[in-house]
Amino acid sequence: MMEIDGNALGGDLSEIFAADMTGAVFTCAGCRHTGAVATLRVWEPAPGLVGRCPSCTDVILRLVRTPSRVFLSLTGATRLEIPLES
């Protein structure tokens, strides 16, 4: 397993959201840490990508791709703050 970061989630998240999500700010449900999705700790390779809080390592999001679906769980985040392009 290699540790990467939330920058690598950008492509998969861009297939779901109509905005860039690497700059979105999450609030961790566990420790209340806030940070950009780009700073999440992510490991690869995996059938699903797990993004953990860089502060307390709780799971913030899980993303699983199949050929026809993307499953996204965001149970570890109480909030996502998404910058809108002006």
Add this chain to the structure above:
Amino acid sequence: MKNRISWRVATVSSARWETASARTLVLDVPDWPGHLPGQHIDVRLTAEDGYSAQRSYSIASAWPGSLEITVQRLADGEVSPYLTDEVQPGDQIELRGPVGGWFVWRSSSPAPVLLIAGGSGVVPLMSMIRARGDARGRQPFRLIYSVRTPEDAAYADELRRRVRDDPGLDVHFVYTRKAPEGAGTPKRIDVAAINSHGWPPDFQPDCYVCGPTGFVETAADILVALGHDPKRIRTERFGGA
């Protein structure tokens, strides 16, 4: 708001070696919307049996211009050996992008910039250097580039030429295994290197650090310890490819 992105087919228009194990692919993508320095693309390879593997590669080129990625071959990699050793001009690959809006440099920012690269982490930082050069940007840039040996430095000739022609750009190499004559003993990046060749924290530079996880953590920790504002430090870690 931009539209959602989807996979598209790119044609490799040319390729060149940057080092013995790093190859730049120039990609022709119909209707490429352009990109910001620091963004990446996802590349997907699909085998005849349907198995597919997907990896992210930083964009090396500035925009406007061509779309180029530089791929470092990893011996046990799933995707990189194909992109370095097998793909040829005229071949097609699937890609998605441009991706990412956080680890990017915008030429409208007036702040000085400190770039810290570990190995092929130099690729997105090179895009920033090229973009600043093309725009004749006046923001002073410094690059600290850690490589194992002089032969492992990508873009070495271009960096030398840019430093010669542009007083606003400085490049300092840190050699970890073998240093050229006069460059001292090989060592890993440390407080002294970043303190001597970076910007002082009171200049409030934007810092971009890219490389393997251990390298990125070390460099970011040193920046914070030296007094840099963590909000101005942006990092990107890469794994296997």
